[in-house]
Amino acid sequence: MKNISILGSTGSIGVNTLDIVARNPSRFKVVALAAGRNLSLFKRQIDKFGPEIVSVIDDEHAGKLREMLGYPVVPKILSGDSGYREVASWKKTDMVVSAISGAAGLPPTIEAIDAGKDIALANKETMVMAGELVIARAASRGVNIIPVDSEHGAIFQCLKGHNKKEVKRLVLTASGGPFLNLPLERFASISLDDALQHPNWEMGRKITIDSASMMNKGLEIIEARWLFDMNIDKIDVCVHPQSIVHSMVEYIDGSVIAQMGVPDMRGPISYALSYPERLQGAVETLDLCSVGALEFMSPDSGKFPALELAYAAAGKGGSAPAALNASNEVAVGAFIEGKIRFVDIALIVKEVLDSHRTKEINRVEDVLDADCRGRARAREVIEKRMIS
Numbered sequence: 118m119k120n121i122s123i124l125g126s127t128g129s130i131g132v133n134t135l136d137i138v139a140r141n142p143s144r145f146k147v148v149a150l151a152a153g154r155n156l157s158l159f160k161r162q163i164d165k166f167g168p169e170i171v172s173v174i175d176d177e178h179a180g181k182l183r184e185m186l187g188y189p190v191v192p193k194i195l196s197g198d199s200g201y202r203e204v205a206s207w208k209k210t211d212m213v214v215s216a217i218s219g220a221a222g223l224p225p226t227i228e229a230i231d232a233g234k235d236i237a238l239a240n241k242e243t244m245v246m247a248g249e250l251v252i253a254r255a256a257s258r259g260v261n262i263i264p265v266d267s268e269h270g271a272i273f274q275c276l277k278g279h280n281k282k283e284v285k286r287l288v289l290t291a292s293g294g295p296f297l298n299l300p301l302e303r304f305a306s307i308s309l310d311d312a313l314q315h316p317n318w319e320m321g322r323k324i325t326i327d328s329a330s331m332m333n334k335g336l337e338i339i340e341a342r343w344l345f346d347m348n349i350d351k352i353d354v355c356v357h358p359q360s361i362v363h364s365m366v367e368y369i370d371g372s373v374i375a376q377m378g379v380p381d382m383r384g385p386i387s388y389a390l391s392y393p394e395r396l397q398g399a400v401e402t403l404d405l406c407s408v409g410a411l412e413f414m415s416p417d418s419g420k421f422p423a424l425e426l427a428y429a430a431a432g433k434g435g436s437a438p439a440a441l442n443a444s445n446e447v448a449v450g451a452f453i454e455g456k457i458r459f460v461d462i463a464l465i466v467k468e469v470l471d472s473h474r475t476k477e478i479n480r481v482e483d484v485l486d487a488d489c490r491g492r493a494r495a496r497e498v499i500e501k502r503m504i505s
């Protein structure tokens with residue numbers, strides 16, 4: 118029996134994780150849960166899975182949750198940063214599913230690593246912002262980090278049993294999102310609803326918009342750089358609209374090993390939860406004959422400048438990827454609020470990166486400083502754009 122804590126249980130990854138737990142009661146038990154503000158769903162999850170400890174975003178939400186639960190015996194209810202850290206390091210936990218969205222996922226993930234918990238990592242921002250630190254910290258504590266991102270889960274599997282020195286390059290596949298075939302001239306009028314229509318995956322709003330701009334793939338390049346200790350110039354992106362090939366590893370002899378499956382996040386999540394074993398019937402079987410043709414093409418950097426921005430930030434290193442991530446989060450937030458256009462997201466990130474003074478990252482505080490600077494600068498750029 119593996120005891121699980123989930124950070125971000127009310128999100129898309131969290132809900133899928135709980136579905137796997139519910140279908141495998143003899144393998145997994147939920148001992149701790151953390152959510153943000155979605156109290157009605159969180160209450161249902163608490164009722165169903167009976168965690169010992171839970172946390173929400175702040176005291177106000179914790180108070181409301183306490184009233185809603187109203188049991189004679191309630192789980193320990195906490196809130197905020199310290200609450201998330203306690204969920205992440207709960208004594209009975211064996212594995213933490215890190216699935217809070219955005220930079221907010223970093224501190225509790227680090228707390229979990231420091232407490233020696235294995236990590237099923239969905240929160241890619243942790244790796245983008247602090248990959249080098251996180252990998253070193255996990256290694257020093259003997260912590261396994263198993264990727265949940267389908268691309269990284271695929272590469273993780275394609276590397277198994279092979280000599281890493283013989284890897285020529287990693288190829289991350291990308292669906293291309295809803296605007297793959299939209300002419301560039303129409304990008305200026307993309308609406309929020311348009312950007313939220315992902316063709317293959319149902320995900321939270323932030324990652325869905327990142328997928329539409331392909332910043333998601335940019336973040337994943339940086340995530341792969343640290344997870345697999347691979348130079349950035351050995352990580353490529355290939356657009357594959359069907360999302361059947363989840364990613365590939367090319368070896369020096371010209372062989373390419375790909376991992377395939379139906380586009381269902383319960384596949385990579387269940388692999389991460391049960392690693393090194395596999396769960397029976399985790400997802401529907403892939404029938405390639407009924408899928409038919411699979412397409413592959415190069416990304417269009419004219420339509421999707423975010424990819425090049427991510428390569429540039431990764432090339433600069435130090436605090437630059439954290440600034441990239443922070444400015445993107447602020448810009449995506451502004452797009453969701455209707456303050457800027459879709460095409461402005463990459464322009465804002467570029468302006469922030471161009472003016473960012475890259476500093477070394479030696480401690481978590483350096484990461485948080487870069488995050489703060491990136492956010493502040495992005496807000497300035499957005500305000501300037503709204504005025505002019």
Ligand SMILES: NC(=O)c1ccc[n+]([C@@H]2O[C@H](COP(=O)([O-])OP(=O)(O)OC[C@H]3O[C@@H](n4cnc5c(N)ncnc54)[C@H](OP(=O)(O)O)[C@@H]3O)[C@@H](O)[C@H]2O)c1
Pocket residue numbers: 124125126127128129130131151152153154155156174215216217218219221222239240241242265266267318319320321322323324382
């Ligand atoms: N969805 C996917 O298929 C997918 C695939 C690969 C990787 N990922 C990564 O997994 C992470 C989660 O993605 P998602 O799609 O599941 O996101 P999501 O549906 O938006 O869910 C985010 C979760 O985090 C919580 N949350 C948001 N902001 C928070 C904050 N400031 N403090 C504490 N909790 C907060 C939310 O709580 P409330 O809703 O209760 O407020 C929710 O539980 C992201 O890093 C994403 O890039 C997702």
